[in-house]
Amino acid sequence: MYSDDDRALRSQWFASFLEANNQNPNAGAIIAFHSGKHIDDESINMFMQREGGTKTVSITQVTPSNHQLLMRYNDLLTQLNYELAV
Secondary structure (H helix, E strand, C coil), rough: CCCCHHHHHHHHHHHHHHCCCCCCHHHHHHHHHHCCCCCCCCCCCCEEECCCCCEEEEEEEEEEEEEEEEEEEECCCCEEEEEEEE
16 A cells, blocks of 8 residues: 555654654544644545545544443544444
């Protein structure tokens, strides 16, 4: 899906993200990282959109919370967010 150069660039973004969050990001920071725009090239951004229709349509996150799991689903097409505790 990504060239070697694109993978290296995305790896740098992640390393910078971890460093900025003291190697221990919280759930909100992780969602923000995956929702953010890190470069002007939308074909390799975290929130990706390519010619031909391939694009990021949702972000799902599962985190432990009070002896259960909390699942967050962000639908990027409808801008609706859902949470479910299991």
